[in-house]
Amino acid sequence: MSKTSTVFKQAYNRCLSLLAARDCLPSEPELGLALGVSRTTVRTILAHLAEAGVIAWDKRSKVRLRAPVDADFYPAEETDSPAEIIERSFMRRLLAQGVEPGTQITELELAREIGVGTSSLREFLIRFSRFGLIEKRPNSRWMLKGFTREFALELTEIREMFELRSAFAFIELAEASPAWAALDAMEAEHHGFADAIARHYVDFSELDERFHRLIHNASRNRFIVDFYDVIAMIFHYHYQWNKAGGRERNAVAVTEHLAYIDALKSRDKVRLQAACRAHLDSARTTLLRSLPGVVG
Amino acid sequence: MSKTSTVFKQAYNRCLSLLAARDCLPSEPELGLALGVSRTTVRTILAHLAEAGVIAWDKRSKVRLRAPVDADFYPAEETDSPAEIIERSFMRRLLAQGVEPGTQITELELAREIGVGTSSLREFLIRFSRFGLIEKRPNSRWMLKGFTREFALELTEIREMFELRSAFAFIELAEASPAWAALDAMEAEHHGFADAIARHYVDFSELDERFHRLIHNASRNRFIVDFYDVIAMIFHYHYQWNKAGGRERNAVAVTEHLAYIDALKSRDKVRLQAACRAHLDSARTTLLRSLPGVVG
DNA sequence: GTATTGTCTTTTATCTTAAAAAAACATTTG
């Protein structure tokens, strides 16, 4: 087969949502910008919308004929690209189901099980190998190393080095740096969470990631910034399937983040080191406790 | 087309070299181990050797009929896999010729220029992207970030963090650890270089890499160990095409390594920090000085 | 009976191909 049309389908759905609130659509380049796709895809979308009777399209005029209904949207199963499907099912195997360290995997077999071509799977594995959880011997199979206690310790060791260094870089930023404004905005968001934590705790991981990325960006070092991808990936999937104690965990994290933000604003290195360490320590403890096979 | 037979050709050449010194060959599994290939490939090699009249092969007996001559060997152009060809030509563009930061590259065009298929090239670029020199926007091109001063500074910043930490981990190793014996052996090798540096300076980079990998391994952290791949790659190619001052550079490095080794053996943290820093500082200076467009 | 060889099966590396999506170029419209 060939390239899937998931880009089109996702953008089509987004365009339908857009149409719920408007009665006409902007120019093709503008719409492309809004949907994050090329004009070629925009025109495909417009053609389909016209065919579905949602809009009347004639050159510059794209007028809504009727409000979009649920049946107009492409179902979720069709909007995921093979790359996304592979990532999710692979991470599920690795983190949710848990695999024995040393398990070997073959590209062909895994591709068949997930239902994608070998090339997509192969590219995913190559991309994924930088996370340190799999390894390949040339002309031979991939070896799963497993999400073990050792992995978690090695990961957090680097994370702590990088985050501490980034935090120190942060307080050296000029007063006028947009990072300080972003920090203020995040402080407000955290207070919002502290108030209504019970209702929103599932969404905290997104704020958590944005907060730590803001700090890491202050390092102005691509290796430090990129390494956060590893952490984000692990935390994203691991906690998604391991929600035990999520609520209390997040309440603690919000408090620690607020202390951390305070310390950053004080520009006091001793306070900062203490606040940062405190948060990283509790993050490590939480991660280790959630691992299978560890009594805690 | 299909998989290339470079594994066979390389192993065939190595087997011919082996035959120069022996008058018969060992069992198939043993030979496979010696050549680093599977028995399937061993049997292909034996069949070809027999056909070329180099050996007489009948079951367990593989007797040499004549000494291999130059014409028996596969030429160098045929023994490189597409993956190796891609790596070399890509690195040449990037480091030797130097590219403007921000240059965009298309997979298809580059594949045509190098003379390989798009999938091989694509896989290389994905693998290479972890080095922080290229970046990709989905459904669009790759962007070369260039081997700039910023890159060199970001790279050395991490390198210094990791190496210092590894060096401290090294002196905590048990007396019985094989790493100490390996360090002694390397010290001797360094003394060999110090004596005959003029003749061998081109080979120093190999010893340099082994030395630093020995230190990094003491960290027992896969992220630190893996990161040395980035450094090794950069140093390998960069100095290969930038030999100016190589001789003096290596003489200095040997002296610094010996001081570094001494400091490790003393297990004195203050001395170690000084020796390690001194070497890393001069490595950084050398790298920065060799960059184009920097006066120094 | 263990190591070696002979045979067969599976898997990887690589190229080719097809459709989707982007990008470039040409034409029209306000």
Next chain:
DNA sequence: CAAATGTTTTTTTAAGATAAAAGACAATAC
């Protein structure tokens, strides 16, 4: 004539095909 639309070309994504290489199993030799 600048911004939009119409058209064509190029490039990426994804799957499939094929020979090389690895791996597994059966048969043989010492």
